[in-house]
Amino acid sequence: MCKEGSQPGLISASAPGKVILFGEHAVVYGRPAIAAPVSQSRATATIHSSKETLLIAPDLGIKRPLSQTSLDDPLAAVIHHFQRAADLPTLPPFTLTVSSQLPIASGLGSGAAISAAIIRALADFCAVTELATDEWVSALTYEVEKLHHGTPSGIDNTVVVYEKPIYFVKGEPIETFTVKRPLHLLIADSGISSKTVDVVMDVRRRWERETAVFNRLFDQCGTIAHSARTAIGTGDLLEIGRLMTENHHLLQKMSVSAPILDRLVGAAMDAGAMGAKLSGAGRGGNVIVLVDEGRETAVVQALLANSAKTIMSSNIL
Ligand code: MEV
Helix, strand or coil: CCCCCCCCCCEEEEEEEEEEEECCCHHHHCCCEEEEEEEEEEEEEEEEECCCCEEEEHHHCEEEEHHHCCCCCHHHHHHHHHHHHCCCCCCCCEEEEEEECCCCCCCCCHHHHHHHHHHHHHHHHCCCCCCCCHHHHHHHHHHHHHHHHCCCCCHHHHHHHHCCCEEECCCCCCEECCCCCCEEEEEEECCCCCCHHHHHHHHHHHHHHCHHHHHHHHHHHHHHHHHHHHHHHHCCHHHHHHHHHHHHHHHHHCCCCCHHHHHHHHHHHHCCCCEEEEECCCCCCEEEEECCHHHHHHHHHHHHHCCCCEEEEEEEC
8 A cells, every 4th residue: 555645744765876897888798897886976756645646857857747758758667667566556646756966878877876766765655665675676777777778787776776886797696895995986077978778789789790809808897897806805996996997998999988088087097096987888978086085186177177077076985
């Protein structure tokens, strides 16, 4: 039984953004990758009972009744998936408001975070929180990701739902791990949006044309992710940084970088960063930079001088 008429109480749930530290794209092809949540930047879903079901997402310019949504409406898709998975024949009317501090199509996992937040809020509203384990929410978020991304590896939904650094191999049990020394990251937005689905599909086309070349690149990314895990475990920041930059060069060879991303990575390194790479699908979005606090100001200045639109810092613990 959903919490019908539970006004004035608002139900609210949130999920963080994420960065891929190592192994994006290769992870779609079964190689290991490492991702971490960005807990201070979140998507939030708020629900309250209302006369008809209304979807509001000011950041996306959405305000419409559920009854008027098209089949491919991203918010409606989450609701329909939730209803089916929770086996609820009907949902009482509600207003769902979604807000996000995460830029869209920028590699920070805003889609997965929005879906996970909505699923958790709906589970609470419908009093089925016993269903909504991390495993269930992650699996459902993955189903929604498939609608938008085609062949997601599952890393985005996993990291935003479990909200821990993860070593991820598609189809294998989730491995969380401890970070020996915090990674101080700068996350610099190129301001160029890029749809994950387009880049993932383009990589697939190239992989089909040049399978041996791409398999080798994916293998090298996998080896880097494996070594990075050891370096994170021993707190070897210089080695982590070196591996990040090496991973960026492999992503360039996969053709998923962009001139602005290469410029930001180069500028950060010239200003004294320990390592830098694009993060997420690429062709736009964000670069992540590993920096020690003594070099932070110089690196921030270099990123801004090279057209970074916004920079946030995050400690991976
Ligand atoms: C997107 O955050 C990461 C990619 O590897 C796609 C995926 O793993 O589903 C590019």
